[in-house]
Amino acid sequence: MSGSVLEIKNLHVSIEDKEILKGVDLTVKGGEFHAIMGPNGTGKSTLASAIMGHPKYEVTEGTITLDGEDVLEMEVDERARAGLFLAMQYPSEISGVTTSDFLRSAINAKREEGDEIPLMKFIKELDKDLDYLDIDQNMATRYLNEGFSGGEKKRNEILQLMQLKPDIAILDEIDSGLDIDALKVVSKGINKMRSDNFGCLIITHYQRLLNYITPDFVHVMMQGRVVKSGGPELAKRLEAEGYEWIKEELGIEDEETAEQNA
Amino acid sequence: MTVETKLPFNQEYIQAFSKDRNEPGWMTTLRSKALEMADSLDMPKPDKTKISNWNFTDFQHSYKEAAAIASLNELPEELKAYFAEDASMENLYIQRNQTAAYNSLSQELQDKGVIFTDIFTAMNEHSDLVEKYYMNDAVAVDQNRLTALHAALMNGGIFVYVPKNVQIEDPLQAIFWQEDTDSALLNHVLVVAEEGSSVTYVENYISHNDTEETVANLVTEVFAHDNAQVAYGAVDNFAAGTTTYVNRRGVAQRDAQINWALGQMNDGNTVSENITYLLGDNSNSEAKAVSVGRGKQTQNFTSSIRQFGKQTDAYILQRGVMKGAATTIFNAIGKIEHGGTKSNSEQESRVLMLSEKSRGDANPILLIDEDDVTAGHAASVGRVDPLQMYYLMSRGLEQEEAERLVIHGFLAPVVAQLPIESVRKQLTQVIERKVY
Secondary structure, rough: OOEEEEEEEEEEEEEEOOEEEEEEEEEEEEOOOEEEOOOOOOOOOHHHHHHOOOOEEEEEEEEEEEEOOOHHHOOHHHHHHHHHEEEEOOOOOOOOEEHHHHHHHHHHOOOOOOOOOOOOHHHHEEEEEEHHHOOOHHHHHEEEOOOOOOHHHHHHHHHHHHHOOOEEEEEEOOOOOOOOHHHHHHHHHHHHOOEEEEEEEEOOOOOOHHHHOOOOOOEEEEEEEEEEEEOHHHHHHHHHOOOOOHHHHHHOOOOOHHHOOO | OOOOOOOOOOHHHHHHHHHOOOOOOHHHHHHHHHHHHOOOOOOOOOOOOOOOOOOOOEOOOOOOOOOOOHHHHOOOOOHHHHOOOOOOOOOEEEEEEEEEEEEEEEEEHHHHEEEEEEHHHHHHHHHHHHHHHHOOOOOOOOOOOHHHHHHEEEEEEEEEEEOOOOEOOEEEEEEEEEHHHHHHHHOOEEEOOOOEEEEEEEEEEEEEEOOEEEEEEEEEEEEEOOOOOEEEEEEEEEEEEEEEEEEEEEEEEOOEEEEEEEOOOOOOEEEEEEEEEOOOOOOOOHHHHHHHHOOOEEEEEEEEEOOOOOEEEEEEEEEEEEOOEEEEEEEEEEOOOOHHHHHHHHEEEEEEEEEOEEEEEEEEEEEEOOOOEEEEEEEEEEEHHHHHHHHHHHHOOHHHHHHHHHHHHHHHHHHHHOOOOOHHHHHHHHHHHHHH
């Protein structure tokens, strides 16, 4: 059987009454890796936050469905239990709660009452993933994200991804602030997830990450819309030539200039 | 102008009460003088909390003999929770109402001269020792009307004495169980650690009077002599009907250490003072306290460390969670006296508000009469961070569970300090019950 389908149609999103997304259409299916690229401030992270239900983002128009179910009607936790996962760009620090206690609660949140994961099984699988991601064992007993370096936070997000095994994951700039070794490890973790039952939306600024994770589809976002889609070759061209050629090709004016002309 | 309320106890009653317990003469005299003073002394004045309408003086003081306890199985479930399942029942004291219902101290500690016995037995068997420390240098009889009342009517408590250079590895545990719903508890805990000794003591107060009104007037005095170490843990869990005044003081001499970890989980109105005097050079103290306020209760916690010695080190940490229409004031007072050079005073008070109607206040106070010192403070009152909730819920945790994790995490720095695993667990359960 094949995996889940996340379908985004004509999505408009505002933050504090300023419209950031102006009609995004995108479909991510199980087994597919999608990359979203684009210059700063074009709404890539807004898209990620809106899918997960960040309290500050307001969807004003359009739909998001997961296997036909209305995601926008769900609370944040319901979205997660339905199969969505967001690796955040800036994960919160939760003082006093150890990474392992948190992970166990999160795993059990998806399971039925009375069917909680056995402690030994949990520890075994956690150890395995910690090893795989080259994470020091003591991270499990440290408070969640508290005092973590930027790289440790990103690895911890991928650790959670591997432990929670969602149907569709969104990775919001998982590569930012990583040195090359950390980037390789994080990519290794993401690649391990690849299967027909796992779809992934990778939001990134740089083509660099895509040297390690090969996307099936690449989308370019500008001014709150997906303006161009293609295969992995599109990412390579963006790396080599930047974004100007797309603007020219599609006749996109910079917003400031457009406002001046208006 | 203070309104004089006549106390419902007279000298004849006090004399007879003391005689019934076969108390030494000094104690009878102390009680009698205290009662004389009580009438004219002022009530304590906790900063920013008005207590003039609280009943601290009208209560039942009659003494009812309670049955001894032979095994843990005789205890109600909520008390059993204080023990590990394989608890040895050694180095344990259980006070049922005002009766010493169970008391054990290992032979090894007895042989070393350790005393761990109820306050009445201690007064009979070690009269001079108790007299030397009892309400002299830590809590004064005439500090206020309630300390005087305590001295006059003290009706329970324990004496812990650790001789010179004796190190006690395992914690000593005391349970003060108010089984009767109507009688007042005026409990006195006296801990003396002689030079070079160390001890960990953990106490639990518990009562069941949700509606019946009564009073708890508690005094603790801790003495840590040169180079002695005292770790003091407590979980106070009086029911809603009990109005509590609790005064815990410590006196640390040279190189001594007194560390407090207080779980202040009463459901009734409470005034708590925890004051430590760092008299000796190079002495140090950590005063950590947590509280959960709920319902309509009003609480006032003052945590203070006064530093007289040179190179002393003080750290106050208070954490409170407020829900319902509860009101709580946290006062943290670090004071470095003139002469306390090279001392350090740090404090942190944080309050987490879970409801619109609850009120919380954290007052950081540093009083410094010396130049060559370091000090720092932090205080905050706030709500649960919506971004923390978003993050936790984005992993599938329901709102309630996410909030529970945040609250436990918030209180963890104090809860983790409690020295007995089973008591830590029990405190966690009490927090759980109070928060949800």
